[in-house]
Amino acid sequence: MERLVGFVEARPELDVVAVGRSLAVSRARFGHRAVVVGETREQLLGALRAVRPGGAVAAGSVAFLFSGQGSQRVGMGRELYAAEPVFAAAFDEVVGALDVHLDRSLVEVIEGEPELLGRTVFTQPALFAVEVALFRLLIHYGVVPDYLVGHSVGELAAAHVSGVLSLGDAARLVCARARLMEGVARGGAMVALNAGEARVAGWLEGRSGVDVAGFNSPVSTVISGDEVAVLEVLELARGEGVQAARLKVSHAFHSAHLDAMLAELTEVARGLTYSAPRIPVVSNVTGEVVEEFTAEYWAVQARSAVRFADGIATLAGRGVTAFVELGPDATLAGLAGECLAGVEGVVVVPVLRRGRPEKRCLLTALGAVHVHGVDVDWAGLLPGSGLVDLPTYAF
Template identity: 45%
Template sequence: MSVSDVGFSLVSSRAVMPVRGVVVGSGRGELLEGLEGVVSGRGGPGVVWGSQGVSGVPGVVFVFPGQGHQWVGMAVELWDSSPVFAARMAECGRALSGWVDWDLEDVVRGVGGAPGLDRVDVVQPVLFSVMVSLAALWRSCGVVPSAVVGHSQGEIAAACVAGVLSLEDAARVVAVRSRVLRGLSGRGGMVVVGASRGEVEGFLEGWSGRLWVGVVNGPGSVVVSGEVGALEEFVGWCEGGGVRCWRLDVDYASHSPLVDEVSGELLGLLEGVVPSAGEVPFVSGLVGGVVEGEELGAGYWVRGLREPVLFEDAVRCVLGGGSSVFVEVSGHPMLGVGVEQTGGVCGVDVGFVGSLRRGEGGWGRFLLSLGEVFVRGVGVDWARVFVGGSRVGLPTYA
């Protein structure tokens, strides 16, 4: 009797109870240790458990972040261990090939001569590919979104996953838009501030016309975008006044009027992008609510680069629709604080789950994430995970 057979039998021949636990391990020893962690209540690195009604939750929302969740080697393990992920990454590579002068797999694997993730016109298409491929992996395990939410450039992946943009059009948008951004490199920046939007707008009165609110992540997290010199002054002012802030690793000022310089060029380059109605509701981080798919033509993607990201409003919209479990489809979770803060203000106990983590980019990490959504009441098709498993006799419940 193999471990795989035991796991398959548990998910295929046992009722799903309100109290659920999932143990992930690389062998019998780790799995027994994890089970002991469940029994004792002390948990462990490969253990998740929770209590949910067997009827499940109204729906799971896929969230796609902007730049920042990249790390060297983030997709290599999954590429080598998951046929579903590898196939979708290969499709993304083919879709990008007409718009970039580098190979997606070479960049991900760090092949000599390939450009690095320090270039905006490389990192954004790579992140897009990883997010789209992770979404395909979630779906292959039976976790299907009831809505998608994008954050900054993550909206491109969200639109693709929702069926609003074809993979080819989405690849074009992310490649062209990130290439145009290179023209703004070195002339701006962005700073996260731990305060509300109203507070930050008050802070910025002394830098009118030089700094702007670029992103509203949640009730206590705002990103300021603008000129390099003005940002240096602002950071010094924050530090002197005890206002928590930190710089983002970007050298351009997206989501600000400084983008106007390249807006006309970008609009022309994206002419011909044809959106459709889509298959999944698209909750826009640009307007903070549901947007019909046909509205996501070239003009939308120019506005999305220039105007503020209203992520908090988008999360409020989702919560108002009854969904409370969010899956961040990314290389490392970034948006959990904003989602949980917004849920707290709205009086909703949200569940937030990532996909991968820095330094943890393999099948085991993804299985643990599957377990995390399962114990929160989301349906998982475990039979697809235990491919080749056979049903065996197990002891009955006490």
């Protein structure tokens, strides 16, 4: 590393992209790796100087995590759309399939006001579009998942990219689900509790009007249902010193409030064609790999608690060591990190983060998984053909 720093410092005329390309494509990939990200020569040199010896790459599988509702943000994907042609082409194709079922352009919604994007009828299709485009972008750069898991609507993105549903069928199901969920009666509430499944079960015992909406991690559970009942549990939890917060949602998702829409959702789902997954998908309903998707599954999935924590445990048990979140923020990365606390040899990374430059986030994520042992097509990321005659290894 010292030789490389000295070499670049002594040659200010060097093209840093050519240096990066030479390091990525003309050198052997050893068991100890480092990737630095920067926008200027000075940033890259500073990052190189800061590199310290680390552990060897881990052998394991890769899982993609598809975000659910709540992670959306205005302008999500805009910077990648401008910088990455593969992302842009995929996004346009998916939006074209979704717009058939919507009363306004999804692009206008994503670029519009937060209130409009926050409407479920648009939120879920918008997340689906961004996540499918991110999937195709990562595949383009050589990062291929061994498993997929989504959170609520994220599972529909997982099902599509795994080959279960064609784009047209997936778009129809996503938009129907979003429309039907928005159409249910308002008046419910959802609360996030910093408590595990067993403790929350004790608070809910004998209490009507409230369901568990999600088991997100060993220390994160979401409840949903009638406003009065849900807020009673919130106060009960706070009374025991547990952090609890009401979520900013329009409906009580994954609760009995959705029962009235399930028959119509099933009817829509019965008009679709299902294929066997080409990439294994872990179910929100069971936390295990789905052997076969059916039309009836999607109503159960919409109504049941999201067993995300169980899904992460299943993936860890199957040898997954790299968990990559595909979505507009780091919501699932944080939850997966809680699920994997104390587990050595794993990396959890989001492809995008709210409030941070999207291209830099992408490169940082690819660097993190590469250091962890995942193959990345750096030649595609560092365009051009020029190489630099770099210093040789000390050995």
